[in-house]
Amino acid sequence: MKKHQLKVLDTHAGGDVSRIVYGGVGDIPGDTVRAKMEYLQQHADSLRRLLLTEPYGIPEMSVDLLVPTSHPEAAAGYIIMEVMGYPIYSGSNTLCTATAVLELGIVEKKEGVQSFKLESPAGLVDIQAEIKNGVVESVSCAGLPTYIEQYRQEVNVPSLGNVTYSIAYSGGFYALVDAEELGFSLQLSEESQLAECAYKIIEAIRSKGDLKHYTLGDVGPIPFLHFMGPVEQKAQGAYRSRSATYVHPGVICRSTTGTGTSARLALMQLEGSIQPGETLETCSLRETCFVGSFLGHRVEHGKTVIDNKIRGKSFVLSQMDLCVNESDPMVSYLPAKDWPGWPV
Numbered sequence: 001m002k003k004h005q006l007k008v009l010d011t012h013a014g015g016d017v018s019r020i021v022y023g024g025v026g027d028i029p030g031d032t033v034r035a036k037m038e039y040l041q042q043h044a045d046s047l048r049r050l051l052l053t054e055p056y057g058i059p060e061m062s063v064d065l066l067v068p069t070s071h072p073e074a075a076a077g078y079i080i081m082e083v084m085g086y087p088i089y090s091g092s093n094t095l096c097t098a099t100a101v102l103e104l105g106i107v108e109k110k111e112g113v114q115s116f117k118l119e120s121p122a123g124l125v126d127i128q129a130e131i132k133n134g135v136v137e138s139v140s141c142a143g144l145p146t147y148i149e150q151y152r153q154e155v156n157v158p159s160l161g162n163v164t165y166s167i168a169y170s171g172g173f174y175a176l177v178d179a180e181e182l183g184f185s186l187q188l189s190e191e192s193q194l195a196e197c198a199y200k201i202i203e204a205i206r207s208k209g210d211l212k213h214y215t216l217g218d219v220g221p222i223p224f225l226h227f228m229g230p231v232e233q234k235a236q237g238a239y240r241s242r243s244a245t246y247v248h249p250g251v252i253c254r255s256t257t258g259t260g261t262s263a264r265l266a267l268m269q270l271e272g273s274i275q276p277g278e279t280l281e282t283c284s285l286r287e288t289c290f291v292g293s294f295l296g297h298r299v300e301h302g303k304t305v306i307d308n309k310i311r312g313k314s315f316v317l318s319q320m321d322l323c324v325n326e327s328d329p330m331v332s333y334l335p336a337k338d339w340p341g342w343p344v
Contacts, residue, residue, distance in 0.1 A: 091258010
């Protein structure tokens, strides 16, 4: 009988649970966090499937695996795993990982505003954490450079008719749709209907072919959709909007997501409805919020790219050893022995 223990810290940001794995996985080949991610993706995907499958997890969760960093200025590296695969960046997962490295002592927790860096598969990420009385009160992280790839396109969706959408890149490609045009007010009672609607729209957009990033090239089929509610002005330069993010196939995120908020900022910039220094607070079906700050924009390879940052709070849920037993019939159908560290 083969069994193994994984050391995990469960956290959530805005309701999205991120399981931080900080022990029990062996050295992963690769000189960078991106290369290590690609190794898991190509050769050891069962670790992701195991931890996002009952009884160990559910598809609505995420997993963040702490790994050694290749950058001397970074405190740690992390690989993001979700139901759709391996996103190279995620705002909520970054907020949770930053909180975890502070709680685990990987970065010494100090009072006041603390700055450090993490290495994601997308590269270095600047982190600012506000510590008060030993508690991580908030975390801000830099969003990836974000741009609009397509603006106000139409696609015919079975049972829905023609749907207008825009596409942003913010660490993954996002379809942005107007919730009111689709008959939604973005309340929790609509969650299952939102998932069904988003599934149909994403399938229809995917049938038009894969999208290409201007430097990364083909990054695969579009995985995300963001429902946009009306924008309200809270104060001078501060806006608020109800929002919901969908991950294909079938998951409505508990939070609005950091990358979803970044995508929304890029659309607002394109439409001239937000200026540098202004903010957008996105509010989820569960009334949790992230705040996105629009920092500025520039032109790269003919694309108008915005710089932004995301602020939110992550909470620790539990810290435990997770026992993976190969003789368990719920485990044995997954070839768990393909990931580094599994006993042989």
